[in-house]
Amino acid sequence: MADTLVKMNGVEKVFHRGGEDVHVLHALDLEIPRGDFLALMGPSGSGKSTLLNLLAGLDRPTSGTIGVDGQRIDQMSGRALAKWRARHVGFVFQFYNLLPVLSAERNIELPLLLTSLSRSERKKHVDAVLRIVGLEHRASHTPRTLSGGEQQRVGIARAIVNDPTLVLADEPTGDLDRKTGDGILDLLLALNRDHGKTVVMVTHDPHAASHASRILYLLDGQLSSEMAA
Amino acid sequence: MKFLGLLLANFKRHRLRTTLTILSIIVAFILFGYLAAIRRAFQMGASVAGADRLVTRHKISIIQLLPISYKEQMEQIPGVAAVTHASWFGGIYKDPKNFFAQMPVIPNEYLKMYPEFILPKQQFEAWTETRTGVVAGRYLADRFGWRIGDKIPIQSTIWRPKNGGDMWTFDLVGIYDGRFKETDNTQFLFRYDYFDENRAYGQGMVGWYYIRVKDPAHAADVARAIDDHFANSPYETKTETEKAFVKGFADQVGNIGAIVTAILTAVFFTILLVAGNTMAQAVRERVSELGVMKAIGFTDGQLLAFILAESCIIAFLGGAIGLGLAWLLVSMGDPTHGALPIFFFPPRDLFIGAVCVVLLGIVAGLLPAVQAMRLNTVEALRRE
Numbered sequence: 001m002a003d004t005l006v007k008m009n010g011v012e013k014v015f016h017r018g019g020e021d022v023h024v025l026h027a028l029d030l031e032i033p034r035g036d037f038l039a040l041m042g043p044s045g046s047g048k049s050t051l052l053n054l055l056a057g058l059d060r061p062t063s064g065t066i067g068v069d070g071q072r073i074d075q076m077s078g079r080a081l082a083k084w085r086a087r088h089v090g091f092v093f094q095f096y097n098l099l100p101v102l103s104a105e106r107n108i109e110l111p112l113l114l115t116s117l118s119r120s121e122r123k124k125h126v127d128a129v130l131r132i133v134g135l136e137h138r139a140s141h142t143p144r145t146l147s148g149g150e151q152q153r154v155g156i157a158r159a160i161v162n163d164p165t166l167v168l169a170d171e172p173t174g175d176l177d178r179k180t181g182d183g184i185l186d187l188l189l190a191l192n193r194d195h196g197k198t199v200v201m202v203t204h205d206p207h208a209a210s211h212a213s214r215i216l217y218l219l220d221g222q223l224s225s226e227m228a229a
Numbered sequence: 230m231k232f233l234g235l236l237l238a239n240f241k242r243h244r245l246r247t248t249l250t251i252l253s254i255i256v257a258f259i260l261f262g263y264l265a266a267i268r269r270a271f272q273m274g275a276s277v278a279g280a281d282r283l284v285t286r287h288k289i290s291i292i293q294l295l296p297i298s299y300k301e302q303m304e305q306i307p308g309v310a311a312v313t314h315a316s317w318f319g320g321i322y323k324d325p326k327n328f329f330a331q332m333p334v335i336p337n338e339y340l341k342m343y344p345e346f347i348l349p350k351q352q353f354e355a356w357t358e359t360r361t362g363v364v365a366g367r368y369l370a371d372r373f374g375w376r377i378g379d380k381i382p383i384q385s386t387i388w389r390p391k392n393g394g395d396m397w398t399f400d401l402v403g404i405y406d407g408r409f410k411e412t413d414n415t416q417f418l419f420r421y422d423y424f425d426e427n428r429a430y431g432q433g434m435v436g437w438y439y440i441r442v443k444d445p446a447h448a449a450d451v452a453r454a455i456d457d458h459f460a461n462s463p464y465e466t467k468t469e470t471e472k473a474f475v476k477g478f479a480d481q482v483g484n485i486g487a488i489v490t491a492i493l494t495a496v497f498f499t500i501l502l503v504a505g506n507t508m509a510q511a512v513r514e515r516v517s518e519l520g521v522m523k524a525i526g527f528t529d530g531q532l533l534a535f536i537l538a539e540s541c542i543i544a545f546l547g548g549a550i551g552l553g554l555a556w557l558l559v560s561m562g563d564p565t566h567g568a569l570p571i572f573f574f575p576p577r578d579l580f581i582g583a584v585c586v587v588l589l590g591i592v593a594g595l596l597p598a599v600q601a602m603r604l605n606t607v608e609a610l611r612r613e
Contacts, residue, residue, distance in 0.1 A: 058524055058606045079528050086526020093610070097521045101238040111525050113231050158525075 005165065005198050006032035006055060011064035013050050013221075024050045025221040028064070037192040037199045039212035046218040048202040049170060055200060056089050056168050057081045069165050086114040090159030090197075092169035092188075096151040098143040104154045105130065105139040111162045129157040132195075133187060149180035156187055160197065167191060169201040173208050185211040236538055239511070247543065250507040254547025254589070255554065257500040258582060262555020264489045265578035269411075270569035271485040281310075281445040282342065283452050284474035286437040288465035292317075294434035295464050303440060306458060308451040310443045313338035314421070316436030320383035320397065322373070329369055331383060331417040332436075333424035336364075342439050345408040346416075352377070352403030360423040363399035366414030370404045377401055383417075391429040411571055440468070497585065504593035508540045512597040519601050520609025533602040540594025541587070548586030552579065 013025040024047045032038055040048045053059040054066060057073045066074045068088065076084060090111075098107045105126050112122040130136045133153040143151050152172060159167055169188060173181030189211050191197040201212060209215050217225045240247050285303070287293030294316075303312045318331035336356050340346055348356075348364060356362045365375060375381065379401045389395050399419050407414040425432055442451045452468035459466045469477070512519070519532060527535070556574050563572040 053607050056524065058610075079530070082523065082526050082528040084526075085524065089526075091524050093521070097517060097610070099238075099518050099521070101241050102235070106234065106238070110235075110522070113235065114526050119231070 003034050004031050005034040005036070005069055006030065006200075007065075007067040008054075009065045011054065011061045011066060013047070013054065013059070014062045023221060025054075025061070028221070028223060030216075030223065032198065032200065034198055035192070035196050037189065037211070037213045038201070039209035039215045040200065040202045040218060041204070041206070041209050041215055042218035042224075044204075047221040048218055051218065052168050052170055052200065052202050055166065056091060057085050083114075086111060087162065088165040090162065090164035090167045092152070092155050092159045092167065092172045094171035094174040096143070096148075096155045096175075098151055098154055098158075100143050103140045103142055104135060104146065104150075104157075107143070107154055108157045108161050110158060115162065125161050126157075129161045132160070132191075133157045147180070148176050149183055152176060152180075152184050153187065156184070156191075160191060160195075165198065167197050167199045169199065171203055172201060173203070173205065178207075181205075181208065232535065232538075236535070236542065239515075239539060240542075242511070242514075246507060246510070250504055250543055251547040251550075253503050254500055254544060255551040257496050258548050258551025258586070259555045259558065260496055261493055261582055261585070262552055262559060262574050262578070264493060265582075266555075266559045266572055266574050267569065268486055268489045269575050269578070270563070270572045281442050281448065282471040283440040283442060283448060283455070283468050284437055284471050285440060285452075285455055285466045285468040286474075288456075288467045291437065293464075294431065294436060295438065295466065297433050297435050299438065299459065299464070299466075302458065303438060303455060306451065306454050308442050308444065308447050308454065309440055311338070311342060311441040312438055313342050314435040314438045315339070316421075316424075316434075317387070318383070318385070318417075318419075318424075319387045320385050322381065322383055327373070329415050329417055331419070333421040334418050335421050336418075339418065339439075342441060345412045346405045346414075347408055348403050348405040355402040356420070359400055359402050360420060361398065361400045362402035363417060363419040364403040364405055365401060365418075366416050367404055367406050368414045369417060370401075372415075375401050375404075377404065388424070388431070389429045390427050392427070397427075410573060413571060439471070497589070501589060501593055504540065504543060504589060505596065507543065508536065508594050508597040509600075511539065512536060512601050516604060516609050517612045519604055520606050520612070523604065523606040524610060529602040532604075533598045536598035536601045537591060537594045540598070541590030544586050544590030544593065548582070548589065552582045552586070555582075 008028060008030040011025055011028040011030075012023070015022045015024060028051070030051075040051060042048050050059065054061055055068070057076070061074055064074070065072060071084070073081060073084060099110070102110070108126045108129060109122050112125055115122075117125070126139075127136070130139055133156055135150060135153050135157065138146060138150055143154070146154065152175075156172075159169075167188070172188065173184050176184060185208055188199055188201065192199045192213075199212075201208070203209050215227050216223055285295070285299075287295055297314070300312050300314060303309055313335055315332045315334050318333060320331050321327070322329070336353065340348060340353065352364070356364055363381060369375075381399045381401055383397045383399065385395045385397055390397060405414065421435075440451070440455070442448050448470060452470070455468045456466050522532065556579070559572065559574040563569045
């Protein structure tokens with residue numbers, strides 16, 4: 001049986017908005033095995049993105065504990081959390097969020113700037129992930145000259161270039177047509193299946209979710225059901 | 230160094246805005262350099278004025294004359310080491326625009342009083358042997374292309390010659406150099422005996438006295454003793470340090486130092502707003518990107534340094550080019566062709582300019598950098 005990579009216990013998240021407390025997550029317990037491909041589904045406002053942000057260490061729980069690969073990220077300082085993200089998390093955004101002034105390869109290199117790798121080592125890593133996402137021929141192109149699908153591939157390459165423990169994808173196909181989206185989903189699937197990456201994907205789209213090995217449904221901040229894809 | 234590419238790439242984002250900001254900084258620093266040179270020029274060597282030299286003039290005004298008999302009396306006052314005199318001739322060489330100081334002096338006394346004027350021995354001897362001899366500063370000689378042996382006609386405006394007409398003709402027998410950069414090498418010095426003998430009126434009178442004191446620490450006491458000595462006489466005196474005298478002369482135009490400081494303060498405040506606004510806009514437009522950088526793992530401190538570095542690069546580019554151009558323009562010489570004989574970019578002001586460049590970079594970038602540092606990553610990522 002695969003070991004547990006992520007363990008969340010009694011996680012609550014409360015936002016203070018307009019003088020009121022909004023409970024987004026309620027006493028949530030979740031375990032994600034290493035090598036899992038998990039899809040998080042649910043209606044808008046159900047807490048999917050909040051859960052993803054907590055997993056990524058971008059936000060902190062109001063209460064409860066979050067452990068990733070044996071480390072309590074809910075107890076880390078902001079600086080330690082940033083360093084942890086640089087080493088362990090790859091983030092794929094719905095709108096790609098590439099830096100428009102950088103070429104594809106320089107966008108992909110960005111996380112590696114935070115490592116001690118030399119310039120030539122960084123280039124090797126970048127070339128390797130460009131091959132994985134099939135964009136070797138577009139390396140020097142800026143985001144403006146790439147299609148949506150290509151931009152998302154660059155986004156995925158950037159997410160995996162530092163060989164993260166966890167790949168988190170927030171609606172990665174939300175801005176793409178079905179055919180292009182399928183290409184991205186196949187890529188995430190290949191990362192999970194062929195490279196052993198643990199992937200957590202938030203999506204509204206049942207078709208996208210069907211690529212995952214497991215689907216969790218959130219409703220009003222609680223896990224309502226789980227099913228194998 | 231590995232972040233340099235990322236830093237420089239950001240300047241491609243709004244090239245026009247960045248270029249305009251840098252241009253405005255360039256203009257500000259050219260202005261800074263030029264005004265620094267002008268301020269120094271108006272001090273007219275006050276910074277190198279001898280601490281052991283006093284100047285005695287008529288108590289009422291510098292245009293009132295003093296009797297030459299005062300010289301011997303001053304030499305008797307305790308603390309006085311040497312005395313000599315000079316007068317304002319105020320003549321015109323060809324055109325009133327060709328302004329420079331012309332003064333009748335006693336050659337050996339004057340050069341002893343001003344050892345920073347370097348005149349070759351042979352030329353000094355020629356001066357003592359030629360009653361109509363004149364010695365000019367190097368800058369002045371170069372300005373008008375004078376060579377030793379030239380006859381130089383000066384039209385008088387105050388001191389007409391007693392044999393009629395208004396022209397005085399001098400023989401250029403020497404060209405002196407300044408020992409220091411700030412030394413005034415624009416003077417036109419001719420012999421007092423020739424002048425006194427040949428002027429139509431005013432014989433036995435001089436413009437002011439230079440006094441060398443034995444001990445600079447007692448300069449104020451000596452100055453007071455001189456003025457006390459001539460108190461209640463027909464020609465009461467005012468004695469002050471040479472520095473104060475030069476400064477007072479310059480202040481006739483106005484307090485140039487204060488005017489220049491006020492202008493520069495306004496210029497730098499405006500530039501600070503321009504550069505600060507550029508950086509604030511740069512951060513506002515990139516909130517989402519900064520969120521991505523945070524999500525990737527950039528720490529708050531790294532983002533702070535990143536934005537400050539951008540601001541400092543802009544300030545450095547503008548400042549370095551501006552100071553360089555200012556240096557170049559000032560090196561081309563006095564823009565008034567004579568009214569500002571000591572015209573150069575003082576190294577001290579160059580250093581102050583460099584400090585201003587660094588301060589501009591930090592101050593303009595600090596607020597936007599702190600904003601970037603404090604960005605909430607989740608909220609930043611939601612922005613489009």
